[in-house]
Amino acid sequence: MRYEAEVFLHNGYICPCTICQRSTGQPAEITVLIRAGTLRYLKDEPKYYVSSADGKRGFCGTCRSRIVWQALRPDDDWLTNLTVGTLDRPGEVRVTRHIYADTQLP
Numbered sequence: 466m467r468y469e470a471e472v473f474l475h476n477g478y479i480c481p482c483t484i485c486q487r488s489t490g491q492p493a494e495i496t497v498l499i500r501a502g503t504l505r506y507l508k509d510e511p512k513y514y515v516s517s518a519d520g521k522r523g524f525c526g527t528c529r530s531r532i533v534w535q536a537l538r539p540d541d542d543w544l545t546n547l548t549v550g551t552l553d554r555p556g557e558v559r560v561t562r563h564i565y566a567d568t569q570l571p
Contacts, residue, residue: 466525466532467508470547471500477549478562481569484516488531492570496534496546497558504533504545520544 474497481493488494511523511532519541523533532551536544549555 466506466511466527468504468506468532468547468551470505471503472547472552473498473500474557475559475561477558477560478564479560480564482565483568485565486568486570488514488516488522494531495549495558495560497549497552498544498546501543501545504547 477495477497479493479495485494486492509526512526513521513523513535515521515537516534518537520534520536522531523535524531530551531548533548534544534546536542549558552558
């Protein structure tokens with residue numbers, strides 16, 4: 466799977482919410498927001514799972530890795546985020562926030 470998007474590399478965040486824990490099999494996930502409306506799939510499209518009343522998670526159809534979280538409401542497209550590990554240069558991401566910290570594992 467390939468995509469392109471305008472990514473906010475210096476605005477990454479860690480999310481340890483229980484849904485991220487379950488969808489990744491990890492204690493937390495690191496993601497970055499993208500500029501609304503810039504995500505375009507170049508090769509294949511993700512398979513989606515509606516994970517909450519607010520959004521859906523897109524997974525690679527081949528390896529099942531989580532790729533993207535997208536809001537269900539079009540007005541919330543600015544919340545679309547990509548998993549850092551799917552970027553071409555994940556080492557350029559700078560984490561600036563830790564959200565849902567109250568749900569992190571001890």
